[in-house]
Amino acid sequence: MENKIAVIYKSKYGATKRYAGWIALKLDADLYEVSDIRRKDLKAYDTIIYGGPIYIGKIKGIKFIINNYEYIKDKKVSVFMVGMREFDEDYINSILENNIPKEVINNIKTFYFRGKMNYQELSLKDKILMTGLRVSISNKKQSDISNDEKMILEVIDKPIDYIDKKSIDILLNNVSSNG
Template structure:
C-alpha cells in the first residue's frame, strides 16, 4: 500500500516525528506546502502531522476539508504539543479538530513535542508573551500544572520528542498493511 507522510511544523518537533515515521514505514514525505489534494489521493495510507496551536492542529484542514475525497483511504493524524499526553488533552484536541463523522475515518494520535520560543515567528512570540503575562498575573494556587510547566520552559528550549513515541502509529499502520 502506498503511504505518504505530510506535515506542517513551526519549530521542528512535528517534522522530526514525520521523518521518523516516514523512515520506519518507507513512506514518501512532504511538507504541506508541497502537496495538493490530488497528489494525496494517489496514496492508500495518508499520515498527517501538525503542531498544536491553541488546541487546533496546524494545517489539518487539508484532511478535514477534503474528507469526502479521502473516505476510501486510511487516514492517520498526529498532533504534537508540549503538554504531556493525557486523555483530557487528547479528547479536547479530537473534539476541536474533527466532527464526529470525521472521527469515523481518522485515527488520531498525540505525540509530545516541545517548546522553543526562539524558533517562533514574531506574531507567535507576541501571543506567547501575552500568555506568559496572563499566567504570571495569576495567583500561584490558581495555576494549572501545564501553566507552571510553561513558565518553567518559556526561556529555555525543551524537546520531549522520542522516537519510541511513534511506536503506536507504526504498529497501527503495519496492521493496516497486513490486512490488505
C-alpha cells in the first residue's frame, strides 16, 4: 500500500519553505503552501507533514492543523518548527504547549530545525522588533547574555544561516519507519 504524503508549510523568510521542499523531494510528497490547500484535499493523504517558523513564540500557520485535526487525526501527522535558537527541549516544549492543544500534541510527532536570519531582508516591523530586542540585551551585563542573545546582537551586522539539510533526516526516518 502506497503512503501518500502531503508536506504543507508556512514560511516568512524562506527557511521553512526550503526545509519543506527538501522533505517533499526526499519523500516524493506533494508540496503545498498552507494557503493553497483545503480541508477536502487532506482526504487523499495518509501522512500530513506541516512546517512553520517560530515567530514571537508562535508557530505560524499551525491553526491549519489544529482547525483540521478532527479530519486528520487518523492519519500520520508530523509538525516541524523552524527557529533561530539552539535546540533546547524546555523551550521547544513551551512553544508546543503554547501553540497546540495537548490532545493534538500527544498524537503527532514534532521536530525542530534551525533557520536563518538576515537583518537586511526583514520587514520594517521585524527590524523595529529586533532593534528593541538588541537595545534590551545591550543593557544587560556581559556575563548575563545568553548564546541566543549574542546571536541577536550579531545578526544585525552579519546574516546568520543555521539551515542544515541533514537535520531533516530524523523526520524522514520517522515517516519512513511508520510508512
